[in-house]
Amino acid sequence: xxxxxxxxxxxxxxxxxxxxxxxxxxxxxxxxxxxxxxxxxxxxxxxxxxxxxxxxxxxxxxxxxxxxxxxxxxxxxxxxxxxxxxxxxxxxxxxxxxxxxxxxxxxxxxxxxxxxxxx
Numbered sequence: 001x002x003x004x005x006x007x008x009x010x011x012x013x014x015x016x017x018x019x020x021x022x023x024x025x026x027x028x029x030x031x032x033x034x035x036x037x038x039x040x041x042x043x044x045x046x047x048x049x050x051x052x053x054x055x056x057x058x059x060x061x062x063x064x065x066x067x068x069x070x071x072x073x074x075x076x077x078x079x080x081x082x083x084x085x086x087x088x089x090x091x092x093x094x095x096x097x098x099x100x101x102x103x104x105x106x107x108x109x110x111x112x113x114x115x116x117x118x119x
Contacts, residue, residue: 026060032074039075047072047079 027035038053039045047068054071055061062068069079 026062027054027058031058035071036075039072039077045072045077
């Protein structure tokens with residue numbers, strides 16, 4: 001504690017930064033760019049597919065899931081949004097429900113405007 005206090009008094013807040021810079025990335029710049037291109041070319045991708053691709057192509061297996069999420073983020077994806085929005089979506093049901101909502105809304109809107117005398 002005293003050591004940090006002394007550094008703060010001499011050099012200010014900048015002296016309190018951690019000296020640890022972390023470890024180097026297992027993938028160099030070129031493989032990272034290739035991986036980002038691979039992610040961009042796919043419509044959907046899961047974390048498991050990303051792990052398999054990295055292990056098979058580059059021989060790297062990350063121990064922490066955070067590394068997988070960082071790879072997805074570098075490719076313009078995020079973990080929850082790595083798959084399509086709703087793969088089970090039935091377009092016919094969506095259209096029918098929208099029409100039902102529009103009909104109900106129109107009836108409600110008309111009734112409110114007549115009651116207020118603004119029609």
